[in-house]
Amino acid sequence: MTDTTDEFTTTVYYEEDAEQKHIEDKTVAILGYGSQGHAHALNLHESGVDVVVGLRPDSSSRSDAEDAGLDVTTPAEAASQGDVVSLLIPDTVQPDVYEQAVEPNLEAGDTLQFAHGFNIHYNQIQPPEDVDVTMVAPKSPGHLVRRNYERDQGTPALLAVYQDATDEAVNEGLAYAKAIGCARAGVLETTFQEEVESDLFGEQAILCGGITSLVKHGYETLVDNGYSPEAAYFECLNEMKLIVDLMYEGGLAEMWNSVSDTAEYGGLSRGDEILDDHVRENMEETLEQVQNGEFAREWVLENKANRPGYTQLREAEKNHEIEEVGERLRALFAWSDE
Ligand SMILES: NC(=O)c1ccc[n+]([C@@H]2O[C@H](COP(=O)([O-])OP(=O)(O)OC[C@H]3O[C@@H](n4cnc5c(N)ncnc54)[C@H](O)[C@@H]3O)[C@@H](O)[C@H]2O)c1
Numbered sequence: 068m069t070d071t072t073d074e075f076t077t078t079v080y081y082e083e084d085a086e087q088k089h090i091e092d093k094t095v096a097i098l099g100y101g102s103q104g105h106a107h108a109l110n111l112h113e114s115g116v117d118v119v120v121g122l123r124p125d126s127s128s129r130s131d132a133e134d135a136g137l138d139v140t141t142p143a144e145a146a147s148q149g150d151v152v153s154l155l156i157p158d159t160v161q162p163d164v165y166e167q168a169v170e171p172n173l174e175a176g177d178t179l180q181f182a183h184g185f186n187i188h189y190n191q192i193q194p195p196e197d198v199d200v201t202m203v204a205p206k207s208p209g210h211l212v213r214r215n216y217e218r219d220q221g222t223p224a225l226l227a228v229y230q231d232a233t234d235e236a237v238n239e240g241l242a243y244a245k246a247i248g249c250a251r252a253g254v255l256e257t258t259f260q261e262e263v264e265s266d267l268f269g270e271q272a273i274l275c276g277g278i279t280s281l282v283k284h285g286y287e288t289l290v291d292n293g294y295s296p297e298a299a300y301f302e303c304l305n306e307m308k309l310i311v312d313l314m315y316e317g318g319l320a321e322m323w324n325s326v327s328d329t330a331e332y333g334g335l336s337r338g339d340e341i342l343d344d345h346v347r348e349n350m351e352e353t354l355e356q357v358q359n360g361e362f363a364r365e366w367v368l369e370n371k372a373n374r375p376g377y378t379q380l381r382e383a384e385k386n387h388e389i390e391e392v393g394e395r396l397r398a399l400f401a402w403s404d405e
């Protein structure tokens with residue numbers, strides 16, 4: 068544990084703690100209609116909140132949003148109409164869009180709302196002092212924020228207040244979180260610092276980076292030793308979801324309970340040999356790069372240079388053999404509609 072965690076809080080709010088009245092008489096401008104944007108816009112709208120979506124005139128999402136019954140206008144006009152302006156466009160474009168479309172349209176007492184704190188924490192956006200600056204960060208991909216809401220379920224979220232000009236920031240943030248379905252699962256009060264550092268660490272080391280590397284290493288080990296690509300795909304990627312589903316439902320115990328004693332003993336005795344102390348040291352290093360701003364600097368510069376490294380990494384991932392094998396096998400699933 069580093070010293071920085073001393074200030075972190077752990078209050079968790081649920082449905083009964085949030086009152087929608089704190090957002091009901093307001094207009095929420097949702098800038099962007101991508102993964103989080105479409106989910107927040109549709110969930111807020113269906114919860115009875117007044118929503119306007121801000122998109123570039125040439126945006127391919129415009130007709131989707133309009134077909135869903137949402138009001139769509141430009142980012143600047145939406146920011147001007149909104150009492151709450153939710154920046155749900157990619158982190159890398161937020162500073163420019165903020166400067167051009169949002170800042171000139173922010174009025175005292177408005178709320179600037181985020182789903183991730185990168186640009187505030189790393190000082191890429193510096194809002195005026197007379198607005199609230201809040202964050203409702205679902206701990207989930209946006210498409211599942213939407214899917215869970217539609218199924219009367221919810222996804223947990225983090226709530227943080229960077230600036231409270233109105234003394235209403237927490238109540239309003241909670242109301243927003245409730246309206247997108249997050250209070251059904253739990254809204255954890257935190258700081259922008261904790262959200263940013265834990266989110267970046269989690270997606271790099273575990274959720275996105277760690278898991279894909281683990282899958283690829285496992286697949287390559289089997290295939291390089293003469294096992295069939297199909298068997299390797301099912302073993303290392305497809306079954307990952309089924310195993311993780313059990314952990315999601317009932318923790319590690321439910322997964323261990325469902326697998327054989329042979330798998331349980333093999334997993335318990337070999338897991339830490341595979342992911343050994345070196346992995347822990349690498350994780351510490353990854354976290355440090357997040358905490359000291361090295362990752363953020365690299366990512367900002369990568370974008371300024373037009374993403375050469377990112378493009379190369381994306382291409383290599385796309386061309387990995389497991390993708391071709393998986394596409395072929397998934398198309399043959401009985402329930403596939405491809
Ligand atoms: N993707 C997730 O599931 C997820 C989860 C938690 C938090 N977040 C955070 O939510 C925010 C939005 O991320 P996302 O992944 O939903 O975004 P996204 O990449 O899905 O956003 C795409 C949307 O942004 C719009 N857009 C792109 N460039 C634009 C520009 N230059 N000007 C105006 N609009 C532009 C597109 O038209 C589209 O509507 C980020 O802060 C991200 O960190 C995302």
Ligand SMILES: CC(C)(O)[C@@H](O)C(=O)O
Nearest residue numbers: 206207208266270274275
């Ligand atoms: C869905 C994630 C990985 O949790 C989110 O943090 C993101 O950046 O997309």
Ligand SMILES: [Mg+2]
Nearest residue numbers: 206207266270
């Ligand atoms: Mg995340």
Ligand SMILES: [Mg+2]
Nearest residue numbers: 183266267270
């Ligand atoms: Mg993230």
